[in-house]
Amino acid sequence: MAYRVRDLLETPHLRLTLKGGGDGLDTPVTWAQTSDLEEPWSYLAGGELLMKNGQTLPESVRGQTALIRGAAENGICGMVIGLDAATPELTPEAVALADQLAFPLMVVPYSVGFSSIGRAVADAAGSGRIAVTERVYNVIRQSMAHPAPANVLAQLERDLSCRIAVLDAATGAVALDASDPPPDDLRDAIVSEIAHRRGAIPGVLHVNAAQQRALVVEVPDEQPTVLSTYAFRGPSTELVHLQHLASAVAVLLAQQNARREHDRRIGAEVMSQLCDGRMSDREGDRELGERGIDAVTSCVVAAEGVSATAERRLHLGLGRRSVPHLLLRRGELLYALMPVTDTSLEVLEQRLGDQATLGISEPLGRPSRAPNAVREATWAVRLAVSTSRRTARLADARLFSALGDPEDARVVVDRVLGVLIDYDATHSSELVTTLDTYLRCERSWLRTSRELGVHRQTVVYRIQRIEEMTGRRIADTATLAEFWLALRARDLLAVPD
Known part of the structure; x- marks a missing residue:
């Protein structure tokens, strides 16, 4: 009673x-x-x-x-x-x-x-509270032995007499595969309230929308995640039960994240084969189809300035928004094969942060075009450095009409940078890298030296040497345009390692 x-x-x-x-x-x-x-x-x-x-x-x-x-x-x-x-x-x-x-x-x-x-209250209510808490953890222990998250949430909902939703705190997307979303108006109200608080969630967030009431608590996870209980079939969920439930859901999310990390590594091998041209159209269509990726509408996105942590956040974030994708890191760039939509771009910006630079290829069309799409994305990401949004598409790069195809790009590279490339190959120097960094750093000696990790005077010497070898004065506007165009053409031809 x-x-x-x-x-x-x-x-x-x-x-x-x-x-x-x-x-x-x-x-x-x-x-x-x-x-x-x-x-x-x-x-x-x-x-x-x-x-x-x-x-x-x-x-x-x-x-x-x-x-x-x-x-x-x-x-x-x-x-x-x-x-x-x-x-x-x-x-x-x-x-x-x-x-x-x-x-x-x-x-x-x-x-x-x-x-x-x-x-007095604890003595009266304590036994029932302990019993419910014990049932929560028994359910989680069973799920560890026999993973079946859908049944787990259904059982927890029965024990707590309410509905349970596990959501991404920033987007409202379902964070746990087994979780059903709450009604749209309630989900929008939850996301709006969290955004209003700039992501700072108190012990319990009370949210009301369209005569529906929800209790929201934070879930410890790699991504900003909340747990919401609503549609109560009796008294509201107690705070202690909410806290235990959030910890239990964190276990389920850890299981899910481990599965997704395994999928990411498998996907990276598929992406590697595509980028290297080691997969036929027939094989590629089969592999991409199994992952829900449409080659006709998907693009390669190159991202620069992405840490390993941000890469993991991106993978989990795309998974939460049900965006099919493959990820592959090569050198300083992270490549993603994915549909480029408002939703996927939003996830990219949220998970990678303001410091990332993005380049987007033309649509893949067919799997065998992947090596060219990678070059296009690489080229576009180099151009994105000079844009305010730090994002560029290959279509934007068409402004450089001289680089309409790889053959044209090769001619420009040989004519403008050939002598520097040959010298670097013979003497193991970094003249081309120094020139590229110098122009990216808006011709700042100090920023360039910091970026390269060398003394400022070393940068000055290398730029002077570049001018001598090419016969071009870097202070001239025409020379700057030629150098920049040639460097971007070199990106187009590059095959990332």
Whole structure:
């Protein structure tokens, strides 16, 4: 039988006195919690009895009514105010509001500690709470031995008498494969509230939308993740159950992430074969089809400035948004074969950060065109450095009409950079790399030296040597244009290692 507010009032040694909200005495009490916060419900799930020090009770009508309304609207079952010499009087307006909302408002003498009230509630509700918590972890233990996440969530929903959704905190996308999304309006409200708080989630986030109420807590995971309970078939999920449930879901996510990491490594081998031209169209269509990738509409995206951690975040983020993809790292660049849509570009920007530079090829069309698509993406990412959005498509690069195809690009490279390339090959020098870095760094000696890890005077010497060998003055606008065009043509011809 549920423990109610009425039971507390009828416990003689607690000496509680009802001041208002008598119509709510049959409200169940799940826990008793002290808090002196202005908005204590941010760390309570609902169903708790709030115990508040009299010294922190607002004196004003506005302050008292705001506290009562906020507690009632967020599922707090009632409030006990500790009396002491500094406790302000409860205003008639506050008492009237408690009556209107059927929110039990009680006071307790200074001589009765809050611990006595808390112990009474814990003794009454403790056995049931332990039983539910034990069922949560039993379900997780079973899933570790026999992975079946869909059944796991269904069983947890039955035990907790509510629906459960595991969502990406930034996008609202389903984060756990077995989880069903909440109604669209509720999901949008959750994402909006988290964004409004700049991702800072309190102990419990109370979200309301279209007469639907949800409790949201953070889930410990590599990606920003939240767990939401809603559609309650009884009292709201208790805070302690929410916390245990979030930890349990973290275990399920870790299992899922391990599976996805395995898939990423398998996919990297497929991508490697495609990029090297080691796969026929027939083989490629079969491999891509198994992964849900349409060669006709997918592009190769080259990303520069991506750490290994960001690569993992991207893989998990694309998986959460159900974007089919392959990833492959070669040297300083990360390559992705994927459909390029507003959704996939949004994931790229979110997971890779502002420092990443992106180059996008023409649509793949057929698997055997992958080596050329990789060159196109590599070329485009070099051009993206000079754009404000740090993203460029091969179509944008067509402004350099002289580089319409690889043969034209080879002519430009040989004519402008040939002598430098030959010299670097013979003397193991880095003149071409220095020139490229110097132009990318907007001809800053200091930035170039930092980028290359050499002394500033070394950069000055190398640029002078480049001018001597090519017969071109780097201060001339025409020379800058030729060098930049030739370097980008070299990117087009390069086959990443």
